[in-house]
Amino acid sequence: MLMTGKVLRFDEVRGYGFIAPSEPGEDVFMHANDLLDEKYLYHEGSEVEFHLEMGDKGPKASQIRLVYQPSSHRLPNRPVFSDGSATAERPAAAASGEGTGAGRFRTELTEVLVASVDSLTAAQIRQVRERVVELAREKGWLTV
Template structure:
């Protein structure tokens, strides 16, 4: 039987290699099986602690998600934290947070980093703020941040 009303839940177990997760959904006694083929977001954002909204059905082996959308991800939160923006809000409009204080006077000019310096700083901040990210997730986030930095001219040539 399929339930068309979405339920919200938190990912309590995730196996990136095998491509599945289990979600503790509100109002359900059993965890819901979720395969990455049934998500409508980038699978690199999937992690334990991610909050998803899903439509599920109950089969012979228990509840199984047929579709899922992302509400909040610790991976996205880690990126925000690394960039000085704090946690991504669960609901409501997204606002741009003020940059985190750097501890030194700002002269109105941005520091230009080498690609290696940026990768090192982003990696260290991701590991410090969300140490349970997989290596693949850290690389995906770091690569995206580097692309943004290159597009804005924030890196040395």
Template sequence: MLTGRVVRFDEVRGYGFITPDDGGDDVFVHANTVDGDKWAMTPGVPVEYEAVDSDRGPKALTVRVLGAGERAGSSARVGTPAAARGREPGQVGGPDDEEGLCDVLSERAFSAETTEALLTGVPDLTGAQIVAVRSRILALARGHGWVEG
């Protein structure tokens, strides 16, 4: 297995790039090749991967996150998708939440969950409509302190 660090990853488009630790060209990575938590694919996160050469350059076949690039002092659950926390998006509480309180998400995670909810709930929305609705919901969330950042 090779090792490297995530340079960038666009969860909306479902792909990004890894810089190999041993140097060389950046390696293309598609979301479907990530083993485990795709939300952890943030810049600087160490990964191990297998790669092959393609007509456009190196391409990752399997990728495993070695560490999560969480901010110092942040909760391990901040920014983790609801499904990964053992509940459906929008569901308050969970197996480890005795008080029934909801998590405070990063703006990025909140936007991603909102986008997923809109795509799943109203699949015929246009991209522009999703962006407009998501922006308004994010402003509402900021006003209520539902997101951090």
């Protein structure tokens, strides 16, 4: 039976955890061998879809996959700042470098990444952020 639920806890090192099903009932055991996505992506509160089976010790999940919710915080085609304006809409400020420096851009980008993908680690955010800043400089989107 296909079900949904949220990860209560998952120990990536030990390779197991538990899911709280959306429908009332007891918690469901989950094992790393039954994950369809990379195990580092499963965190407390992650919404999952799974097949419910009865194991030797109770309910067990199989074919577990993450359910990604649509987000209103997706990265836009052009950098957008917290006031909602894109760099292309602010040519005078962009030309002068006023308020569009790499520092501010990094801050805004970090906020977007954290709000968009809650499973990113700090190291992953730093890697993505630095590459995007580098690309923005190459394309002339950042003048500072």
